[in-house]
Every structure is written in C-alpha cells, then in structure tokens.
Amino acid sequence: MPRPRSVSPDRLAQATLAVIDRDGLAGLTMRAVATELGLTTMAVYRYVADRDELEALVVEEVLRTLDTSPPAAEPWTEQLRILTERIRAAVGDHPGVVPLLVSHRHRSAGVLRWSETVTGVLHAAGFTGPRRVVALRGLLSYVIGALQLEHLGPLSGSGTVTISELAGHPHLAETARHARGVGADEEFAGGLSIMLRGLAT
Known part of the structure; x- marks a missing residue:
C-alpha cells in the first residue's frame, strides 16, 4: 500500500515560495523544496512531477487573494x-x-x-x-x-x-x-x- 500523503498542496506551494523568496527563481530545485519541507528529494515527486508543477503551484499561491472582480461605477x-x-x-x-x-x-x-x-x-x-x-x-x-x-x-x-x-x-x-x-x-x-x-x- 502507498504511504498516505502528508504534504498538502498549500504547504508545498508555501515551501516553494519560501525557496524563491530566499534564493531567487534560479535557486528553485526539487531538492531545495524537499529540504524546506524536511523531506527527501524523491519524496517530493510523490506530489508533483517536476519543477514546472512547482512553479504552477506557487503562482496560484501568490495570486490566491487577488481580487479580480471589476471595480464598480468607475471610468x-x-x-x-x-x-x-x-x-x-x-x-x-x-x-x-x-x-x-x-x-x-x-x-x-x-x-x-x-x-x-x-x-x-x-x-x-x-x-x-x-x-x-x-x-x-x-x-x-x-x-x-x-x-x-x-x-x-x-x-x-x-x-x-x-x-x-x-x-x-x-x-x-x-x-x-x-x-x-x-x-x-x-x-x-x-x-x-x-x-x-x-x-x-
């Protein structure tokens, strides 16, 4: 039986964001995110396939509170x-x-x-x-x-x-x-x- 997932998408996105904030986009690697989470690099692959998926998660994390409703009654x-x-x-x-x-x-x-x-x-x-x-x-x-x-x-x-x-x-x-x-x-x-x-x- 596979081990149950212990890292939520939110936690994974927050860890990825912490790496980018600290080390810049060039510092974003699967290993760096694994270290941030206290996991092995291979463990991170249980949640995402590659760095591209990490990037997508972190974009949504940053834009999570973005209000995209049209401002009312304005030119x-x-x-x-x-x-x-x-x-x-x-x-x-x-x-x-x-x-x-x-x-x-x-x-x-x-x-x-x-x-x-x-x-x-x-x-x-x-x-x-x-x-x-x-x-x-x-x-x-x-x-x-x-x-x-x-x-x-x-x-x-x-x-x-x-x-x-x-x-x-x-x-x-x-x-x-x-x-x-x-x-x-x-x-x-x-x-x-x-x-x-x-x-x-």
Whole structure:
C-alpha cells in the first residue's frame, strides 16, 4: 500500500515560495523544496512531477487573494488602474515569482481571471481585435516590467547614485538626480497613468 500523503498542496506551494523568496527563481530545485519541507528529494515527486508543477503551484499561491472582480461605477481607465495595482500588491513582495506570471499565464487560474476581467473592461471601452490584444499585452508588460525594475534596479539603489554622478551623460545624470527622490509607489503610479492616458487617446 502507498504511504498516505502528508504534504498538502498549500504547504508545498508555501515551501516553494519560501525557496524563491530566499534564493531567487534560479535557486528553485526539487531538492531545495524537499529540504524546506524536511523531506527527501524523491519524496517530493510523490506530489508533483517536476519543477514546472512547482512553479504552477506557487503562482496560484501568490495570486490566491487577488481580487479580480471589476471595480464598480468607475471610468474604464480607473478600473484598469485599480486592477493593475491589485496585481502589483499581490505579487510585489515576491519578485522572484514575477517571470512565472508570463510563463504560466495560459494555465494559471489567477492570471486568467485577471486577464478576463481586464479584457472585459477593454471590450466595454470599445477596444476590439488587435487593438485589444495590444492593450492587454501593454498592461501586462507594464506591470511585469515595473515590478522587475522596482526590485532588481530600484531608484533608491546604488545604481541611481552612480548614474547621477556620471560626467559624460549630462541628461541622464540630471534625470538620475531627480530619480533619487522618487518613491516606488510614485514611480509605479506615474508610469501607469502615462500608459492609461495613451490608451485613452
């Protein structure tokens, strides 16, 4: 008789997320998750077939509390702003998971629910055909790129200081000096506002 399962999908997802948060996506291995759970590597294969299944589990764990309901009684641009800020809030504490939103977008229930709501808002606003495709992809590109920049190259980091002191690039250096006073929330909201204004025109 096979041994009864002792690790729930939730516990497996939480262990996988702990590995990614600590070691980054590059550190995600079956062995690392097994160690996090106090199991042998082979024991983990009783629950998932491979790393791909671990990735799918952790995407759902991060998006578990994501509210994908359409914001009520708001202009369509405001609805899109709220929906985009929601996904940032859900994923923002786990930057290592951000690339997985792309690679698992076609089968992640959370990503599909969010995308369905966004495309519904775009449809109601008159976006059809390729224009709706580009708008959806643009919003996804913005939120994924902004999250990566926020964590891998934050304006508050040493890279901004270095750029602000460059002698051969005066425009870039001046921009970096201003950037040192821009917070992550202001940066995200400002960029999103620019994009939404572009969609509105």
